Amino acid sequence: xxxxxxxxxxxxxxxxxxxxxxxxxxxxxxxxxxxxxxxxxxxxxxxxxxxxxxxxxxxxxxxxxxxxxxxxxxxxxxxxxxxxxxxxxxxxxxxxxxxxxxxxxxxxxxxxxxxxxxxxxxxxxxxxxxxxxxxxxxxxxxxxxxxxxxxxxxxxxxxxxxxxxx
Amino acid sequence: xxxxxxxxxxxxxxxxxxxxxxxxxxxxxxxxxxxxxxxxxxxxxxxxxxxxxxxxxxxxxxxxxxxxxxxxxxxxxxxxxxxxxxxxxxxxxxxxxxxxxxxxxxxxxxxxxxxxxxxxxxxxxxxxxxxxxxxxxxxxxxxxxxxxxxxxxxxxxxxxxxxxxxxxxxxxxxxxxxxxxxxxxxxxxxxxxxxxxxxxxxxxxxxxxxxxxxxxxxxxxxxxxxxxxxxxxxxxxxxxxxxxxxxxxxxxxxxxxxxxxxxxxxxxxxxxxxxxxxxxxxxxxxxxxxxxxxxxxxxxxxxxxxxxxxxxxxxxxxxxxxxxxxxxxxxxxxxxxxxxxxxxxxxxxxxxxxxxxxxxxxxxxxxxxxxxxxxxxxxxxxxxxxxxxxxxxxxxxxxxxxxxxxxxxxxxxxxxxxxxxxxxxxxxxxxxxxxxxxxxxxxxxxxxxxxxxxxxxxxxxxxxxxxxxxxxxxxxxxxxxxxxxxxxxxxxxxxxxxxxxxxxxxx
Numbered sequence: 001x002x003x004x005x006x007x008x009x010x011x012x013x014x015x016x017x018x019x020x021x022x023x024x025x026x027x028x029x030x031x032x033x034x035x036x037x038x039x040x041x042x043x044x045x046x047x048x049x050x051x052x053x054x055x056x057x058x059x060x061x062x063x064x065x066x067x068x069x070x071x072x073x074x075x076x077x078x079x080x081x082x083x084x085x086x087x088x089x090x091x092x093x094x095x096x097x098x099x100x101x102x103x104x105x106x107x108x109x110x111x112x113x114x115x116x117x118x119x120x121x122x123x124x125x126x127x128x129x130x131x132x133x134x135x136x137x138x139x140x141x142x143x144x145x146x147x148x149x150x151x152x153x154x155x156x157x158x159x160x161x162x163x164x165x166x
Numbered sequence: 167x168x169x170x171x172x173x174x175x176x177x178x179x180x181x182x183x184x185x186x187x188x189x190x191x192x193x194x195x196x197x198x199x200x201x202x203x204x205x206x207x208x209x210x211x212x213x214x215x216x217x218x219x220x221x222x223x224x225x226x227x228x229x230x231x232x233x234x235x236x237x238x239x240x241x242x243x244x245x246x247x248x249x250x251x252x253x254x255x256x257x258x259x260x261x262x263x264x265x266x267x268x269x270x271x272x273x274x275x276x277x278x279x280x281x282x283x284x285x286x287x288x289x290x291x292x293x294x295x296x297x298x299x300x301x302x303x304x305x306x307x308x309x310x311x312x313x314x315x316x317x318x319x320x321x322x323x324x325x326x327x328x329x330x331x332x333x334x335x336x337x338x339x340x341x342x343x344x345x346x347x348x349x350x351x352x353x354x355x356x357x358x359x360x361x362x363x364x365x366x367x368x369x370x371x372x373x374x375x376x377x378x379x380x381x382x383x384x385x386x387x388x389x390x391x392x393x394x395x396x397x398x399x400x401x402x403x404x405x406x407x408x409x410x411x412x413x414x415x416x417x418x419x420x421x422x423x424x425x426x427x428x429x430x431x432x433x434x435x436x437x438x439x440x441x442x443x444x445x446x447x448x449x450x451x452x453x454x455x456x457x458x459x460x461x462x463x464x465x466x467x468x469x470x471x472x473x474x475x476x477x478x479x480x481x482x483x484x485x486x487x488x489x490x491x492x493x494x495x496x497x498x499x500x501x502x503x504x505x506x507x508x509x510x511x512x513x514x515x516x517x518x519x520x521x522x523x524x525x526x527x528x529x530x531x532x533x534x535x536x537x538x539x540x541x542x543x544x545x546x547x548x549x550x551x552x553x554x555x556x557x558x559x560x561x562x563x564x565x566x567x568x569x570x571x572x573x574x575x576x577x578x579x580x581x582x583x584x585x586x587x588x589x590x591x592x593x594x595x596x597x598x599x600x601x602x603x604x605x606x607x608x609x610x611x612x613x614x615x616x617x618x619x620x621x622x623x624x625x626x627x628x629x630x631x632x633x634x635x636x637x638x639x640x641x642x643x644x645x646x647x648x649x650x651x652x653x654x655x656x657x658x659x660x661x662x663x664x665x666x667x668x669x670x671x672x673x
Binding site for chain 1: 599
């Protein structure tokens, strides 16, 4: 089984705190994927999986690390959180019972409850399955987010590492 | 507005389309001049027009295109003599009693001679060259050239150069990044300039604020400046460089020194400039050890002595009225390169009245200096670098044809990395992260992206220059230097054409 590790890395030195990554994430995870409609017109509240953490001159955009041994998966009582073959940690919303265990167990604070259509479910970075490059990486104007698609360890052949900068 | 002086009128207005504004507050976070606010009780982002400097950072960053910065629509009573700018400046001075500061270059509507000069091209009788098919050389050697070349034959009968040729800079593109100090710019911009200069085989100039130790590996592509304040000058600084430059004057503020406010002098700048943290860095107006050409000669040779005569020494002067005679003196003082900085040249901070009223156009100064040095038979002693308002590759080609060996680009380099000419460099709050040392704002200039953009700019100009050389049937830029027959003037007076040494169109 090929295991491709795909991760978003924040580059603290380049982050200027504009929060366009949050806007892009919210737009990508909206009903219409239209920036104005997503924020002003939709019945879903705009919701970003990535959060720009700021303190003085330091800031960076933090989203799910897609850990190799995720605490959230361990903590999940219903089996809604799983590690996919490609290394992504994914929420199966139909199984999620919104108990909040993943939220409290994540050391990065990368999982948050999201209310949609009156129902609360765990929500976290899904690495934008519909896009080649995650929305936050594509939207970053200062290359403060890097999308790394390296192959994981323990594989026969490591292909050339591809890094897409945002 | 409430609590403001009644004499403050805005220059710009921020037009926000609330049907598009998604209240992401990116504009609030990016505005460094406090012109944009979020009002939680209204759930809206609003603007204070009097604070807006027109840098358009908010407009650029807005994800929904909700913001437009417009020139302030409210108008004073029409007056052909007193412009709104005069009125606003006068009100400001009446309020504060101080000198009006500004950054950037002279933006007043003086004549632009570049735009009155046209280039020649080959037709029928002299073939043009296709630069994509045939070799085309932009390589330029900067420094002293010998009066004559002597050849001797060695034991095997092969010719060898007997004349010893002094140190020369080799620029693959005759475009060099102008001196802009660390302090005026932040380290990210210096990193970008150094990387771009190295990538393109050209040079960048440190300005008077010294060279950060992190950039010593780029020394081969660095011209280090020795200015009146002598900030950051030490033996290692000179030795690591490719060339040394004595700054006498600056086009934006000839005859005026520099002032880096203490607030900008942080730990790194303090180490680089060799002054205490938080102390003002005051560069005197003149060099207090240079009151004559003879004094200048002493400093030139002190620098040469310090570097074992291995590096060329350049002298930078502002283009002023008797520039040709001064340049002749500089050439005779032993300089290898003379930099002429025209009145359009930029600055990090200057009194607006000086920037707008002092100096002469670089086109005139360049033509006058080149002609004077040729008349005196010493043109080969020095290379001339033209600086101050070079906007595009056309200006570069025209400058070379008027007699320059290379040009400096300062404003153009800043434009390449985002500058919008708001002329607020002196505030240290540049919203594009260029002329600021606030660690948070400086992060906006990613040195990697900036270096790529500068490299792209030079590549683009190099392509264009090759095209222009080709259409003139010239295959090396050195063949165009001082070749004023390839220039024609439109709309200039006889005197102007005489000084520029060019013929009118049709002649």
